[in-house]
Amino acid sequence: MNQKENFFKGILKENPLFVSVLGMCPSLAVTTSLENAIGMSIAVFFVLVLSNFLVSLLMSSKKIRELVKPVRIPVYIVIIASLVTVVEMVMHAYVYPLYISLGVFIPLIVVNCIILGRAEAFASSNKPVDSVVDGMGMAAGYGLALMLIAFVREVLGKGTLTIWGSLQLDLHFIFDFLRITPLDMFSKPVGAFMTFGFLLATILAISNKRQAKLVEGGDKK
C-alpha cells in the first residue's frame, strides 16, 4: 500500500465516523456550529497524528515492545492523555471562546475510541512514517464527517454558517426566498440524532448501491 492509498482510506473506505461508527459522542455534541466542528477536528488531528507517531516510535524498538506488551493499553492512554492536556492548555490560552464552547469534550478526546483504536490497530505494528500518514488520513476523514454534520445542522438550525470567529455567512436570504424559517430543532439534541441518523442512512444507501453494481459487474465477466 502506498502513502496516497494509506491517506485516503481514512477519508472514504474506512471513514471512522460513517463507516466504523467510532467517536460518536463529540460528533453529536460539538456539531451545533461549523466553527466548533473545525476546532474539534484540529484538536483531534493534532492528538491523533502525534499519538500515532509516538506509539509507533515506541513500538519500533523490539526490546521495548516485549517489555511494554502486557501493559500497552495503559501506556497508550498515558501518551494520549498527555497530548490532550497539551491541546487543552493551548486552547485555553489562545482560543478561549472555542475552549468554552467545546467544554468537557476536549478532555474527553482521551476516551475517543478512534485514537486508541488507531494506536492499537495500526501504529503499534507499523513504521512511524506510515503511522503519521494513517493518522492524518483518519483525522481528516473524521474532521470532514464532523464538518458535514455541522454544516447541515447549522444551516438548517440557525440559517448561518460560522467558519471562524466573526467570519460568518448569513444564509437567511435563501430561507426568505423560500418563505420558510430555520428550524430551531436542528441545533438541539434532537437535531443531532436526526441529522446523524439520516446522513448515515444516506451513506449506507449509496454504498449498498455501489456494492450491488460491483456484484453485477462481476457477474457479467
Place this chain on the structure above:
Amino acid sequence: MSNLISLAFAAFIVENIILTQFLGICPFLGVSKKRSSALGMGLAVVFVIILSSTITWVLYQYVLVTLNIEYLRTIIFILVIAALVQMVEIFLKKVSPALYKALGIYLPLITTNCAVLGVAIININNGYNFIEMLVYSTFISLGFLFVMYIFSMIREKLDFSPVPKAFKGTPIALVVAAILAMIFARFGGII
C-alpha cells in the same frame, strides 16, 4: 434541600446524560440490542460512575489542588478510572461471583466509556461540593440506566418492524433516539 431535589431531577431527566449531553453514546447504541445486556451495562455504569466520581473528587480537592497541579487532571482521572475498573473486576470476582457473571463482561468496556470520565470532569467544572457531587453522579448514572433500558425495549420491538433497508441497524436507532430526546427535552419546563 429543594436545591438538591432539583439538581437530582435535572440530572435524571432534563439534562439526561445520553440524550442531552451526548456522553456514553457508544454503549447506548452498542449494548442496547437486548434488554438483559442493557440492564447489565447500565448497572455496571451506575456502580462505576458513583465510585469513580467520589474518588476523583476527593483526589482533586485534597491532592491536586493542594499540590497546585490541577492541569494533570485529565491524566490522573483516566488512570484512576482504569485502575478502579480493574480493581472492581477483581473484587467482584472474589466476593460475588453471581454479580460478576452478570456485570463482568461489561466492566472492561467501561474504561473507555466517556460517561465515566465526563461525569468526573463535570463535577469539578461545576464546582459541586461533596453532597452535590454525590447526588449529581448518582442521578446522572441512574438516568443512564433508565434511558438504556427504555431504549433496549424499543429496539427489541424494532427488530420486527419493516424498516427501509438503508436505515437498518444504527441509523434507525439514531432516529428513535432523536424522538426520545425530544420527549426528554420537554421536561425542561418543570424546573
